[in-house]
Amino acid sequence: MSETLDLFKTALGLGEPWRVTRSDFDVAQGRLDLYLDFPRGARFGCSVAGCDQGSCPVHDTEDKTWRHLDFFQYKAFLHARVPRTRCPEHGVHLVEVVWARPESGFTLLFEALLIEFATAMPVARVAAMTREHDTRIWRVLEHHVAVQREKLSFADVRRVGMDETSARKGQDYVTTFMDLDARRVLFATEGRDSATVAAFADDLTGHGGDPERISDTSSDMSQAFIAGIGEHLPNAKLTYDRYHVIAKLNEAVDQVRRAEQKDNPALKKTRYVWLKNRANLTVKQQDTLTWLTRPSMHLATARAHRWREDFQEFYDLDTGQAPGYLRSWCYGAKRSRLQPIKNFVKLVETHWDGIVGWHDSRISNGLLEGTNSLIQAAKARARGYRSKTKMITIIYLIAGKLPNPSPYVAHPI
Numbered sequence: 001m002s003e004t005l006d007l008f009k010t011a012l013g014l015g016e017p018w019r020v021t022r023s024d025f026d027v028a029q030g031r032l033d034l035y036l037d038f039p040r041g042a043r044f045g046c047s048v049a050g051c052d053q054g055s056c057p058v059h060d061t062e063d064k065t066w067r068h069l070d071f072f073q074y075k076a077f078l079h080a081r082v083p084r085t086r087c088p089e090h091g092v093h094l095v096e097v098v099w100a101r102p103e104s105g106f107t108l109l110f111e112a113l114l115i116e117f118a119t120a121m122p123v124a125r126v127a128a129m130t131r132e133h134d135t136r137i138w139r140v141l142e143h144h145v146a147v148q149r150e151k152l153s154f155a156d157v158r159r160v161g162m163d164e165t166s167a168r169k170g171q172d173y174v175t176t177f178m179d180l181d182a183r184r185v186l187f188a189t190e191g192r193d194s195a196t197v198a199a200f201a202d203d204l205t206g207h208g209g210d211p212e213r214i215s216d217t218s219s220d221m222s223q224a225f226i227a228g229i230g231e232h233l234p235n236a237k238l239t240y241d242r243y244h245v246i247a248k249l250n251e252a253v254d255q256v257r258r259a260e261q262k263d264n265p266a267l268k269k270t271r272y273v274w275l276k277n278r279a280n281l282t283v284k285q286q287d288t289l290t291w292l293t294r295p296s297m298h299l300a301t302a303r304a305h306r307w308r309e310d311f312q313e314f315y316d317l318d319t320g321q322a323p324g325y326l327r328s329w330c331y332g333a334k335r336s337r338l339q340p341i342k343n344f345v346k347l348v349e350t351h352w353d354g355i356v357g358w359h360d361s362r363i364s365n366g367l368l369e370g371t372n373s374l375i376q377a378a379k380a381r382a383r384g385y386r387s388k389t390k391m392i393t394i395i396y397l398i399a400g401k402l403p404n405p406s407p408y409v410a411h412p413i
Contacts, residue, residue: 008034015098017042018080025074032071036080046087047096056085059092066100067132068107075131078107104140111140119397122382123390138390145393148402154179154186154209159361160236161218162200162225163368164192165375167388174388176375176395178368180218184401185371188392197228218363220244221351240354241365242315248347249308250275252340256304266292267301274305277312300338307333307341319359326356371399 005020014020014036022035046053061081068076083095099107106114114137117126123141127134159180164173167190175196177187187203189196201211214236219225221240229236253274261267270292273285281289293302307329314326326348333345348355358364378394385391396402 012078012099027074030073031075031077033077033079034068036078038081038083042083044083044085044095046085046090047093048087048090051087051090053087053089056087058083059086060084062094066105066107067110069109069113101143104143105136106140111144114140115144115397118394122378124382138393141397142389142393145396145400145402149207149396149400151403152207154204154207157182157186157204157209158214159216159218159363160186160200160214160233161241161363161365161368162197163219163241163365163372165372167391168384172388174391174395176368176371176399178371178399180216180363180367182401183367185395185399188395190388190392192222193224194228194231197225197232201232216361216363218361218365218368220365221248221347221354237357237361238354239357239361239363240351242358243364243366243369245348245355246312249311249344252338252344253301253304253308255340256338257301260300264299266297267299274301274308278309303336304338304341307336307338315358317359322359323356374398 005023008020008023009018012020012034017038018036019038020034021037024033024035025031026033043055043057045051046056061083064080064082066078068078070076078099080097082097084092085095086092094102096102099109101108101111104111114126114130114132117129118137118141123134123137127137130137157179161178161180162175164175166172167174173192174188174190175192176185177200178184179186187200189199204211204214211233212235214233216239217229217233217236218239218241219229221244226238229238254271257267257271257274270288273281273289273292276285278286278289291297292299293305311329311333314322314329317325330345330348333341336342375391375395375398378398379385379391382394385394
């Protein structure tokens, strides 16, 4: 029996004075219980941070239990008499064991396993796999995110992208802020108004960053973002994400199509023929576009489509040519006799600097769109989250690049 206990001590990596004193294996209950203890007269360091008392006598003990990594298909639990030491300077305090954090019912290795699983699958599935209640798992994840984010430094953050993603159906959003250079989520918060930028600036400051040192931002043309950036990131140069700009032009083209299709049934079910780039059209869609853009069709939608294609060339020009080209495009589009296109011209002129500025910064929200896809995929697998707080926890786990302890790394305990 002593050989078995020594084997468990070695497997657990127990350091002195801890040892395994007993093991109970119950096949019917599906569990292995390991009992840890220390010899009479053992001494421990004071658990108060900063105290250098390394050899305090034991005052009394408290019995505690932790869920550990499974022993094959069986649940495993560690039990220990945790000592309370008597420090001459700080009095009586409970010793912090090295295999678990205070107030947790799991060992650190089991928590690391939960964290690793939660980055790849819904928490409900993690709960089913580990045979634990999901509430306990959420507590572990939220603690991990809070502790690891506290360690992060944002001192080098200079270029930031911001975008909203839906939390649930309706006008319910979470806004994410990403470091476009480090390619990680810096901050996520409820809502999508200017207050989200204020909250980001506060969080940035709390992590050693400086809102006044943010040099560039990428966002859509939301007035809330624009106002928030102007007030809380005062030295940032705004770049309006090119894909959001094109999306606004696509809306204008589709408005022309929807109005015209009332009198021309040929335009029905052709929305994506006009809105997709030519290179992305199927053979059938290309044939349809060729047929609908014949001069004999005299379609207003075809004219709107040409304005769309001409506008996209703006992003292919070099920095010196782009502003002049865009001025020429706006001059012609104003005279297009297509009201949605004329409305788009007004939008461009109102946001001129941020649109033209793309040629200097070359930043976009493409990274955020990709991250939002990951977030929405995780939300779909989980069939939604009970609260936006839990959704934000998952956002940090999958896109915050937090240190993630591996459950397969041996941690001496």
